[in-house]
Amino acid sequence: MSTPTGFMEYKRQLPADRSPLERVKDWEExxxxxxxxxxxxxxxRCMDCGTPYCHVGVNMTGGTSGCPVHNLIPEWNNxxxxxxxxxxxxxxxxxxxxxxxxxxxxxxxxxxxxxVGLIGQPVTIKxxxxxxxxxxxxxxxxQPEPPKNRTGKKVAVVGSGPAGLACAAQLNKAGHCVTVYERSDRVGGLLTYGIPSMKLEKDIVQRRVDLLAAEGITFITSTEIGKDIPAQQLTEEFDAVVLCGGAxxxxxxxxxxSHLKGVTYAMDxxxxxxxxxxxSNLQDGNYISAAGKDVIVIGGGDTGSDCVATSLRHGCSSITQFGTHKKAxxxxxxxxxxxxxxxxxYTLDYAQEEAKAIFGDDPREFSIMTTKFVGDEEGNLKELHTVQIQRTVDETGRKVYAPMEGTxxxxxxxxxxxxxGFDGPExxxxxxxxxxxxxxTNVKAKYGEYKTNSEKVFAAGDMRRGQSLVVWAINEGREAAREVDKFLMGATVLV
Incomplete structure (x- = not known):
């Protein structure tokens, strides 16, 4: 234990953020x-409690409690x-x-x-x-730590997001020759394309990719398995294949x-x-711009918040974010x-803080549902019609939305x-x-085993479990690597 009374002596402290009005002018962290x-x-402040729930990593009532990769948090805090x-x-x-x-x-x-969060503010773990x-x-x-010995076994990992990278790193550590295929022009999956730079600067991603390459992992970009290379070819050329393509x-x-011009999916x-x-630092103009527009973001999750922050940096005229959930x-x-x-x-995410600083209020509308889009005579979106809703959960666990008359x-x-959100993998x-x-429509592979019904083929991450947290993807990539190592060698050196 660091100090028995630290959680009573010291208050929780977080690093300051750059001013919202300053940071919306750039794309930096x-x-x-x-x-x-x-x-x-x-x-x-970490009390090294007798039963530390911080690293259990379990699903409780639809959410995650504790760390899915089971970080030894009290130990490194100490x-x-x-x-x-x-x-x-x-x-x-x-x-x-x-x-x-x-x-x-x-x-x-x-x-x-x-x-510590039971009686006050939790430890600043993150x-x-x-x-x-x-x-x-x-x-x-x-520093790069390539394996001292190679097993001679070859493994293909499809997808270079957090699950694919974690799987590749572990398999390479075990001495296997790993090739990672990525259909985009850059490695990283959603770490590169999906999470804006102000949350995760891309040189941070590239720094780790360069390290993995120096350790012996081969990365092949701009190559879509199933299109540029038949999927069956991988099972013929490699001793094992791990699918980490995401949802x-x-x-x-x-x-x-919904067909109107101006209605766009968030990830596009x-x-x-x-x-x-x-x-090109946005100089090529090859993106959908929110500049000068009244923007509505439909969806109250992290992706929706990233759309808010990105629209603000484009220079939108106004921004509103819809969520079907109640205000917390x-x-x-x-x-x-x-x-x-x-x-x-109730909290303000970084994007909502920025919108409030610019426009004077939290941009979110709660318990609201869009009923239709309306366009002008040229097919361009001009307005959204909405209604307030009451959200309940039926006996099967399905969410039911009831519109409120007069709203x-x-x-x-x-x-x-x-x-x-997403409807599973392609x-x-x-x-x-x-x-x-x-x-x-997720690939069926039992959690903890990751083996599909096809010989030599494993699946991990969002492609197996559906849309989830990056930390769950890392967990599954690591565990799938362990199972692949067992499959190839009869035993495993991975944990």
Whole structure:
């Protein structure tokens, strides 16, 4: 334990963010950093409780509690408190291949299940995690570590998102020859195309990719398996194939007027902006611009928030974000939402903070549903019609939305961004390999085993479990690598 009374002596502290009005002028990371002394103090707040829920990583009532990669959080908090940063880095890397990603973009379910949070504010776990890995890079402690021996076994990993990268890293560590196929022109999957640069700068992603390449992993970009290379060819040329392609098929939003110009799926909007920014600092104009438009974002999750932040940086005239969920309470309801569940409380995400700073208010509308899009005579979107709703859950767990009479409204809009989630993976690979899928069209492979019904083929990450957190993808990539190693060698050196 760092200090038995640290959680009583010290208050929770987070790094300051750059001013919203300043940061919307660029695409750079919006967080600032804390001093080592401040971080050591925050590490002292960890009480190393007898049963630390922070690293259990389980699903509870539809949400995640604790860390899915089972980070040894009390241990590295204590090491930071003692100033043993190198040892903290080693302990962090035992369970997490990419703490520089999770330390920036993970919603930190570990903090939601921190025992200190029962009586006060939880430990600043996520900030300490990022600080450990960044100090490791700054001090030169993070260096390529290629395996000393090769097994002669070849593995293909399809998809270079967090699941694919984690799987490849672990398999390479075990000595297998790993080739990662990515259909985009850059490695990283949603880490590169999907998450805006202000949340995760792309040189951070490339830094890790370069490290993995130096350790012996081969990356092949601009190559779509199932299109450029038949999927069956991989099973013929490799000893094992791991599918980590993600859940990339957007959920359809077919209501009246959804065909109008200006109605766009969120990932088309985000990915186009990110690629144009990386290619030309947006000078090529190859993206869908929100400049000068009244923008409505339909969807209250992280992707919707990223659409808000991106629209603001384009220079939109106004921004509104719709969610079907109710406005969360200011304080946690310990009966309906008890610890160690992730706390459901009202907060402003980075994007909502920025919108409020510019336009004067939280941009979100709660318990609202779009009923139709209306266009002008040239087929351009001009307005959205909505109604307030009551959302309930029936006996099967299905969400039911009941419109409230007399609550109809009309919103002017020249752009509507659809950010309501995904309907599983694209089906090309499953069809070419004859893979079984579940009722959500995810590739069927039992959690913990990851083996599909096709010989030599495994599946992990969002492609297997559906849309989820980056930290779950890393968990599944690591565990799938362990199962592949067992399949190839009869036993495994991976944990």
């Amino acid at each position: 919006f967080h600032k950093h804390m001093s080592e002394e401040e971080l050591r103090t925050q590490g002292a 090491l930071v408190y003692r100033g043993l940063w190198r040892e903290a880095l080693d302990r962090l890397h035992k369970t997490n291949n990419f703490p520089e990603f999770t330390g920036r973009i993970c919603p930190a379910p570990c903090e939601g299940s921190c025992t 900030t300490i995690e990022e600080a450990i890995i960044e100090k490791g890079f700054a001090e030169g402690w993070v 990339t098929k957007p959920r359809e939003f077919n209501i009246e007027g 909007f985000l990915n186009g902006t990110i690629k144009s920014y990386l290619d 309470p200011l304080e946690r309801d310990m009966l309906a939402n008890p610890w160690p569940q992730f706390p459901n409380v 109809e409204r009309v919103f002017p809009a020249q752009m509507a961004l659809i950010a309501i 089906q090309t690979l499953a069809e070419q390999l004859g893979l079984q899928t579940d009722r959500w």
